[in-house]
Amino acid sequence: MSSRAEVVVVGAGLAGLSAATRLAAADVDVQVLEAGTHVGGRLATERIDGFVVDRGFQVLNTGYPRAADLDLDALRLGWFRRGAVVRVDGRAHRVVDPRQAPGDVVGTATAPIGSLRDKAALAAFSLRSGYAPVDRLLASPERTAEQALRSAGAGDVALERFFRPFLAGVLLEDELATSSRYLDLLWRSFVRGSIGLPAAGMQAVGEQLAGRLDPERLHLRTAVRAVSRGSVVTDAGTWTAGAVVVATDPGTAARLLPAVEASAPRQVTTHFHVLPESPWREPLIVLGQPAGRLVNSVVLSDAQPRYSPDGRALVASSSLVTTREDEVRTEIAEAHGVAPSDLDHLTSVTVPGAQPAAVPPLQLRRPVDLGDGIYVCGDHRDTPSIQGAMASGARAARAVLRALRPTTAPDDRSAS
Ligand SMILES: Cc1cc2nc3c(=O)[nH]c(=O)nc-3n(C[C@H](O)[C@H](O)[C@H](O)COP(=O)(O)OP(=O)(O)OC[C@H]3O[C@@H](n4cnc5c(N)ncnc54)[C@H](O)[C@@H]3O)c2cc1C
Incomplete structure (x- = not known):
């Protein structure tokens, strides 16, 4: 033919x-x-037992310039809060963008992710990435993401407890070897946009x-x-x-x-579980711990209730190395403060070529x-x-x- x-x-x-x-x-x-x-x-996206299951944990960032090409209303997005939960010694601490809820300033300022100086550095880094002209960001000397964060003032604690797991879940690499220029563009979209999930996946x-x-x-x-x-x-x-x-x-x-x-391709493994109900009051991603295998775990249905057919909670937990579900089940339970037996395993997926590397x-x-x-x-x-x-x-x-x-x-x- x-x-x-x-x-x-x-x-x-x-x-x-x-x-x-x-x-x-x-x-x-x-x-x-x-x-x-x-x-x-x-x-x-596929449907499994009535749940909306994406092929790996992925989100739509409305801060991307090309989001303007989409009819966002028609996607009926459900939203995450800007920020994350960091667990230290078993306790959950919220690190959230105070612009969304000014009442959260104190909680975030006292979260154990480094000194006030580290947090001021994070705020200054966010201001620069979010609002400096793109041409100026791209003209800055290029280095690795880790070098850029350190020179912006992030110390070891802030790096290990917050930046590394947070960014590893997005960059799909945890050495922070990605280009500082891509980090700037990515952080800009986080500062400017919101993170959502379409109702249909x-x-x-x-x-x-x-x-x-x-x-x-x-x-x-x-x-x-x-x-x-x-x-x-x-x-x-x-x-x-x-x-x-x-x-x-x-x-x-x-x-x-x-x-x-x-x-070079970056890979990610995502395990999906069902909980009888969400252990959280708001849609926030829980970051993996420095010694753990997970980079993050998140109740998707807190952000997008339509991902669940009946009010049960759909949880997605990601690791950069290929993991079996039984190897990470306890870590997932600890992230959410639930018993491992509460987690009902739905499916797991490894995507070998999830995205290409963006190193300098x-x-x-x-x-x-x-x-x-x-x-x-x-x-x-x-x-x-x-x-x-x-x-x-x-x-x-x-x-x-x-x-x-x-x-x-x-x-x-x-x-x-
Ligand atoms: C688990 C996961 C999580 C992610 N999370 C995010 C996120 O949160 N935010 C974000 O911005 N990005 C995320 N990404 C990255 C994002 O999904 C990709 O960068 C983007 O979708 C790539 O689109 P593309 O059109 O370049 O390539 P693709 O989506 O790969 O499209 C290529 C198409 O070509 C087809 N094709 C391949 N070979 C042939 C052939 N020989 N003949 C005909 N057709 C062919 C394929 O079937 C495919 O449909 C994630 C990716 C994964 C896998």
């Missing part, structure tokens, strides 16, 4: 969908070929973007085997196209396109136009995040439009 399109997009993750929806909106004949059975790529983000495309443009269960100038080979036949946008995960992109180098030197906004009518996008071209995937897809679409519609294409100066 041989088919023709003006543009073929390979992959229906957030990057591919962001590119395809922009191209379709510009009246380009675009077709999306997706190997899997769902849209949204790594943002995947994280896959709903991709489904919302896909819903803007004519269904006939979307071809699920269509794995692409090879890409070359003007041609895309699948098991079902060959597509010819004026432009091809490879929007797969980084490993597949590197296999399909010799010019692309894959960054950070190559932000890597080229998306590889020449010869071949384009590439995905979180490996920008930052390893929903934001990076969507921003790279938008950039790829602009590059394709410049080639195919030179008189009407938007320029690329607002490349957030």
